[in-house]
Amino acid sequence: METIDIVGILMRGVTVTVSLLAAAGVLTFIVAFIAGLSRVSRFKTVRLLTTVYVEFFRGTSLLVQLFWIFFVLPQLFDIRLEPFLAGVVTLGLNYGAYASEIVRSAILAVPEGQTEAAIALNMSRFQRMRRIILPQALRTMLPGFGNISIELLKGTSLVSLITLQDMMYLAQNLRASDYSLSLKVFAVLLVMYFVLALPLIILSRYLERRASRGVAST
Amino acid sequence: MTTQPIVQFKNVKKSFGDLEVLKGFDLDIKPGEKVSIIGPSGSGKTTIIRMLMTLEKPTEGDILVNGENLWHMKTSGKQVDANEKHLSKIRGNIGMVFQHFNLFPHMTILRNCTEAPIQVLGLGKKEAEQRAIEMLQKVGLADKINNYPFQLSGGQKQRVAIARALVMQPKVMLFDEVTSALDPELVGEVLQVIKDLAEHSDMSMILITHEMDFAREISDRVVFFADGYLVEQGPPEELFLQPKSDRLKNFLQRFSRV
Numbered sequence: 234m235e236t237i238d239i240v241g242i243l244m245r246g247v248t249v250t251v252s253l254l255a256a257a258g259v260l261t262f263i264v265a266f267i268a269g270l271s272r273v274s275r276f277k278t279v280r281l282l283t284t285v286y287v288e289f290f291r292g293t294s295l296l297v298q299l300f301w302i303f304f305v306l307p308q309l310f311d312i313r314l315e316p317f318l319a320g321v322v323t324l325g326l327n328y329g330a331y332a333s334e335i336v337r338s339a340i341l342a343v344p345e346g347q348t349e350a351a352i353a354l355n356m357s358r359f360q361r362m363r364r365i366i367l368p369q370a371l372r373t374m375l376p377g378f379g380n381i382s383i384e385l386l387k388g389t390s391l392v393s394l395i396t397l398q399d400m401m402y403l404a405q406n407l408r409a410s411d412y413s414l415s416l417k418v419f420a421v422l423l424v425m426y427f428v429l430a431l432p433l434i435i436l437s438r439y440l441e442r443r444a445s446r447g448v449a450s451t
Numbered sequence: 452m453t454t455q456p457i458v459q460f461k462n463v464k465k466s467f468g469d470l471e472v473l474k475g476f477d478l479d480i481k482p483g484e485k486v487s488i489i490g491p492s493g494s495g496k497t498t499i500i501r502m503l504m505t506l507e508k509p510t511e512g513d514i515l516v517n518g519e520n521l522w523h524m525k526t527s528g529k530q531v532d533a534n535e536k537h538l539s540k541i542r543g544n545i546g547m548v549f550q551h552f553n554l555f556p557h558m559t560i561l562r563n564c565t566e567a568p569i570q571v572l573g574l575g576k577k578e579a580e581q582r583a584i585e586m587l588q589k590v591g592l593a594d595k596i597n598n599y600p601f602q603l604s605g606g607q608k609q610r611v612a613i614a615r616a617l618v619m620q621p622k623v624m625l626f627d628e629v630t631s632a633l634d635p636e637l638v639g640e641v642l643q644v645i646k647d648l649a650e651h652s653d654m655s656m657i658l659i660t661h662e663m664d665f666a667r668e669i670s671d672r673v674v675f676f677a678d679g680y681l682v683e684q685g686p687p688e689e690l691f692l693q694p695k696s697d698r699l700k701n702f703l704q705r706f707s708r709v
Binding site: 344346347349350351352353354355356357358360364365368369372 | 504505506535539542543545546547549551553554555556557566567570571612615616619
């Protein structure tokens with residue numbers, strides 16, 4: 234089998250990989266904002282519960298989490314998720330936990346004087362967060378978000394283990410049909426993941442450069 | 452007839468952990484009065500106005516604004532800690548200018564001055580901008596409205612910060628060592644703006660300052676704090692020329708020697 238044929242076969246998995254990346258990416262950032270804001274909440278219970286969630290998802294294996302959601306949940310609670318949905322949920326919760334740390338630290342990195350000035354202007358808690366803190370924190374968050382999305386792309390390869398036919402799954406299939414193809418198949422796979430990651434890498438480099446430029450002093 | 456003070460501190464104490472920075476003091480500010488607070492660093496001067504701005508909570512005692520208790524409120528006859536709504540209601544009377552300006556770096560000068568009027572006071576954009584430009588003219592920066600804070604000098608930033616606070620039309624304005632972070636050659640322009648303000652405005656002003664000549668020139672009254680106590684207060688001439696306490700004599704001597 235020629236390399237070009239291998240590329241052709243693996244290409245059929247690109248749609249799954251990319252749509253998984255997109256859907257899980259959206260969920261990741263939603264989770265990141267909710268959890269990140271909860272981590273700096275003034276209510277202790279909220280902070281505590283979120284910390285438990287974050288540390289649990291950071292501290293356990295992504296693969297094991299995936300198996301729990303796909304194989305164990307149906308048995309335990311009769312909750313059956315489609316493989317794609319199971320993949321999105323697991324990836325979103327897992328990477329969301331990491332990304333929430335980016336949100337949290339970016340919020341805390343905004344100087345205290347900004348909050349004090351906003352209080353002196355009698356802004357409400359919500360107005361302070363929405364108008365003063367978050368717009369500044371966002372600049373700090375963006376490069377981190379770029380990194381997370383690259384990580385997420387690579388993480389999607391695990392869903393091949395819950396029957397989703399992504400690039401990884403198709404590669405495994407090819408290899409199983411002919412072991413002599415191992416080198417070629419996985420070389421192609423590496424390149425394909427890298428090509429998909431490239432726009433994300435360029436984007437996060439750009440965001441990093443932008444975040445470090447100007448508008449530093451008050 | 453005596454007018455009611457606009458601000459009253461009643462036996463106010465403040466501790467940070469084990470450290471008691473303010474050991475109980477009383478202080479009244481009359482409407483329109485310009486009061487300077489002087490004293491050595493670490494004497495709790497800044498904490499006084501931070502408590503009034505609701506940035507620090509007093510450990511003990513009461514602060515009244517227009518006769519209303521700032522940090523306590525009455526709920527069904529019982530005195531309880533003020534909630535955010537109560538603080539917000541009273542806080543609207545007070546404005547503050549900070550040592551480090553604290554302009555919003557992601558907003559233009561104009562938006563720095565219109566954000567709160569629009570969001571907090573509910574003014575229309577046009578009206579807010581009109582008011583903001585008027586105040587920026589007052590501090591001599593009307594030509595900078597489309598600039599960002601990082602494009603301004605320290606003195607200009609501080610003047611914007613003054614305009615930003617003025618747009619909210621507070622009854623009491625607090626100045627927290629507003630020239631301490633400035634290069635020496637920029638101090639003058641900021642002091643001039645405050646001086647004009649003191650002469651032409653009926654706002655009360657409380658200034659924490661190390662600029663003795665300035666304090667003497669613009670204040671109706673000067674208050675000396677040291678070691679957490681209000682040691683001495685009076686009209687500037689009296690306080691600077693005939694200090695009664697040794698503590699103040701020492702303090703002033705050290706200043707004139709520099």
